[in-house]
Amino acid sequence: MSDAPPALELDGVHSYYGESHVLRGVDLAVEQGENVALVGRNGVGKTTTLRSILGLTPPREGSVRLHGEDITGTETHEIARRGVGWVPEGRRMFSHLSVEENLRAATRPDADVAARVEEALDAFPELRDHRTRDAGDLSGGQQQMVAIARALVGDNDLLLVDEPSEGLAPLIVEEVVDALSSLAEDVTLLLVEQNFPMAMDLTDRFYLLDHGTVVESGDSDAVSQDDETIRRYLSA
Numbered sequence: 001m002s003d004a005p006p007a008l009e010l011d012g013v014h015s016y017y018g019e020s021h022v023l024r025g026v027d028l029a030v031e032q033g034e035n036v037a038l039v040g041r042n043g044v045g046k047t048t049t050l051r052s053i054l055g056l057t058p059p060r061e062g063s064v065r066l067h068g069e070d071i072t073g074t075e076t077h078e079i080a081r082r083g084v085g086w087v088p089e090g091r092r093m094f095s096h097l098s099v100e101e102n103l104r105a106a107t108r109p110d111a112d113v114a115a116r117v118e119e120a121l122d123a124f125p126e127l128r129d130h131r132t133r134d135a136g137d138l139s140g141g142q143q144q145m146v147a148i149a150r151a152l153v154g155d156n157d158l159l160l161v162d163e164p165s166e167g168l169a170p171l172i173v174e175e176v177v178d179a180l181s182s183l184a185e186d187v188t189l190l191l192v193e194q195n196f197p198m199a200m201d202l203t204d205r206f207y208l209l210d211h212g213t214v215v216e217s218g219d220s221d222a223v224s225q226d227d228e229t230i231r232r233y234l235s236a
């Protein structure tokens with residue numbers, strides 16, 4: 001085991017929207033190379049946790065550290081520059097640009113753009129056949145792959161992925177899971193996901209959030225949806 005600090009560490013994070021106190025002391029850590037799920041029912045603060053890491057909803061209390069360095073209060077573009085990629089909920093992308101143009105637009109200024117795009121297309125062979133099509137014309141699953149490939153092409157080593165299965169048919173979810181699991185071997189992943197079995201399948205460890213705090217955590221392969229605590233916090 002190395003003594004390297006965690007890739008990501010949240011310590012007592014409190015975040016608000018105006019007066020609304022949403023995160024109430026979130027503590028979590030993701031080691032370098034680890035894949036971690038953040039689960040919990042609707043509205044408990046999963047997306048807000050990702051927004052707090054990215055500086056989009058800066059924490060009012062507590063700290064966020066990236067590879068041991070305090071990034072609390074740092075501008076979002078600077079956090080992105082340090083290798084944190086975001087795959088937002090709803091797969092935001094340029095729907096009137098082609099798949100390839102979407103990927104090119106996500107590369108870093110100093111990158112070998114053509115090489116990065118080819119690498120991303122290698123990771124998602126299905127997209128290769130559609131590289132010149134408008135992203136908005138693709139299926140939901142393919143659009144999710146474009147969204148993930150955009151984070152990958154930016155040469156990020158920590159990916160924050162928000163609800164990749166949302167709104168996708170079960171068969172398509174399987175395709176996205178396959179794509180994410182091969183990707184997960186090479187990057188550090190923090191995955192927000194409502195689909196509990198999928199989240200456990202893709203990750204090493206999980207954190208369960210309720211009302212803005214972590215109420216349970218553990219190994220993903222040692223927990224089932226029937227676990228009493230999981231049921232209590234996941235059922236509506």
Ligand SMILES: Nc1ncnc2c1ncn2[C@@H]1O[C@H](COP(=O)(O)OP(=O)(O)OP(=O)(O)O)[C@@H](O)[C@H]1O
Nearest residue numbers: 017020022040041042043044045046047048049194
């Ligand atoms: N921009 C905003 N302004 C005010 N309140 C917000 C805003 N975004 C989210 N909230 C509220 O903050 C709380 C946490 O939302 P968040 O999106 O983090 O939850 P979540 O666990 O990701 O759930 P979901 O899966 O529904 O997105 C909810 O009560 C939500 O209504």
